[in-house]
Every structure is written in structure tokens, then in C-alpha cells.
Amino acid sequence: MRHILHCDMNAFYASVEVQRHPELRGKPVAVCGSQEERHGIVLTANYVAKPRGVKTGMAVWQARQVCPDLVILPPDMAEYIRISRYAREIYEDYTDQVEPFGLDESWLDVTGSAGLYGSPMAIAQEISNRIKTELGITASIGIANNKVTAKLGSDYRKPDAITRIEADNYKEVVYPLPVEDLLYVGPATSRKLQAVGICTIGHLAECPVEFLERQLGKMGGILHMFANGRDVSPVQRSDHIPDIKSVGNSVTAPRDLVSEADVQLMLLLLAESVCTRMRELASRCTVVEISVRDTELHSYSRQKKLPRPSCSSQELAEVGMALFWRSYDWTRPVRSVGIRGAGLVEAAEQQLSLYADDQRRDKWEQIDRAVDWLRERYGYMSVRRAMVCMDPLLGRINPYDDHTVHPVGYFGG
Incomplete structure (x- = not known):
């Protein structure tokens, strides 16, 4: 029988902030997106704020209404990534099968570790103690014979709990x-x-x-x-790199997008970051997909297959804009947009062509590679398209460096 742990660090962002600022212990704390840049929602709240009605995804103004003395802090992703890596180092002391599910959650397969470290419960208790003493935060851990049930276990009691769910108590608990x-x-x-x-x-x-x-x-x-507690999917090993099928980026604009020129600018900035990532993966995409959300949070997506694989930011932006033209009626302004290159293939699979459109694509890709080199050496703002200077508020966005790439989801392996 397999022994799977699911470790979930409790109220992760808020817990890290309280650990950094001991004077906040015992106070309601929430980590929230920037209200000035229109990301004003609660990302996470600590276990003092939650009983008072503060919930993840709630608007900041709503959180202040239910909890007037709420301490609001901006997110510090670099610090959260650092702590997440330290937690992973703890996990890897017990097994090389560690599969992340976001920054704050991981599955561990400790089936082969029992002979060295004791029962799954003993391993879970030791990991829980080390996270508290070494990182200054707490974790809830589920123990089961598969990934899905182990996650149910970590969610069952919070914070700082260990829950075993196996055949003898499955129906009673689940x-x-x-x-x-x-x-x-x-x-x-x-x-x-x-x-x-x-x-x-x-x-x-x-x-x-x-x-x-x-x-x-x-x-x-x-x-x-x-x-029914049946799941045979393996916990991926630490060195496992899944095949990446698509690369995308989206952004909530710092102001409403009210014209096609606004949307075109945003798609071009996003296409640059997406194509840079594709080149880092030595890949080109065969499908372009856009996503659009208006000011009332209604959203849709559209996609189109390319005649030839591409990693040209100009081409992706042009195809994305054509999809937008055909689909959006401007009933309301646009709040956020995204673009994705899907159906990735190896760049080496591209064949040379004498057609004018293909030659144009090749030239744009050469320009993109030159821009990549300049930005890597001198910084993102060292070279920019002239059109971004037409709108300093939108043009200041750096979607490549500001975009967090999250781990592959459950079905991604």
C-alpha cells in the first residue's frame, strides 16, 4: 500500500508576514493585492481574521467592513517563494518524490521511507514540527494511500493538524x-x-x-x-519535468481598457512575455488563444490555429487582436486580457520557407531574440516598442518579470 502525505502550509502568505513582523501576532492580518493597480482583493487572511468574516477573494473594502481593524499588507512573492523552497528542502529530507501544488502545498510519497523514518504518522509529525521550528509557520498534513484523499485530509482540520484517512475510517470522515x-x-x-x-x-x-x-x-x-478514494496517479519525483503544452500570460490592467488601441497595446506586451518564455523552452506554438474579461467580470476566450508554428510576438499579437475584433462588441470596457500560445512544438521542427509571410515571421523572431538578449543584459526597460510610450500607465507594465509561473496542475503530468 502506498503512503501519501499532502502538506498544506496554513494561511501561507499571511503566516509568513506575521512571522516576519512579530508585532502582528494576535492581530487580524490579510495580504491583499494593490488597490491602486485594481488588484484590491484578499489573497489570504490569517486565522485571527478568518473567524471575523475575512475571506480569500473578498474585495478589500468588504474585508474592512467586516473587520475594521484588519491589518492589510502587500504581497511579497520573492519572500513566499523563498520560504516555499525551504519547505521543499524539508520534504526532500524524507523522499525524492515531492510534487508541488502551488507555493504552499505539496504531495509526498513516503512509501519507501518508512524503514528509515518510521510510520507515515511519525514522518508527518516530524515534518510538522520542523516547519514550525525552522520556518516559524504551521502546516496541516493529510495521510492517505492516494493524492486526492491525502488532500482531503490536509483540508479536514486547520490549522496545524494531521489527519489520517484510510480504509478503516474513510466513510466516517469523507x-x-x-x-x-x-x-x-x-x-x-x-x-x-x-x-x-x-x-x-x-x-x-x-x-x-x-x-x-x-x-x-x-x-x-x-x-x-x-x-470512492481511488486514485492511482503517482507523485512525481523532484527532478521530473512535465511536458509543457502551452505558455500564457494575463493581466488586470491598471485602468479600464476603453479602445482597440488599449487592447492592442496590452496584447503586444503580453505576447512579448509569452514568446520570450517559448524561446526559453526552445518551442513555438501552433494555436493562439485570447481571454477577455469586462468590467462586470463577464469573460470569454477565443482561439485560432496558426498556418505555421511561431514564436513571433508581433504575429501572436496580430492574431490575438483579430480574434478580439471579431468577438468583442464594446458593451462594457475591458478589465483584463490574456494571451496564450498552445500546441507547443520544438523549434527545431520548423522548416525554412520562401513565402513572404514566413520570411516576415522569421525576421520578427530574429528581432525578438535580439530584444531578449538586450533585456537580459540591461533590464526589461532598456528596449521597448515606441507605442508603449503613448500610454505611460499601461506601458510601464512588465508582464515577464511580474508574472508568476505556477506549478503544473493535477492533470498536467
């Missing part, structure tokens, strides 16, 4: 939990399940799989398997 606690049951799926009377994980586990597949398609069978 069946009463709300269905949205199961990994990959999001709000939309939860609404569909509740509409047919499935409100708990137990209901989902006992529902006929054929019925679930009629309601949810293939995902219905997957969720039925998860609800």
Missing part, C-alpha cells in the same frame, strides 16, 4: 463532507451536482457512474473514482 471539498469540484460542477441532489462526497460516491457521466461527461467518472 462521506459527510460537502461535495465541493473534493479536488476539482469547482463552483460550476458543484451547482450541477446539487441540482440533481448530490450534496456530499458520500452521495457522489454512491451515485451510479453512468448517471454522473450523463451529467458531467468523462469528468463524472473521474469524480466518482475520486469520491
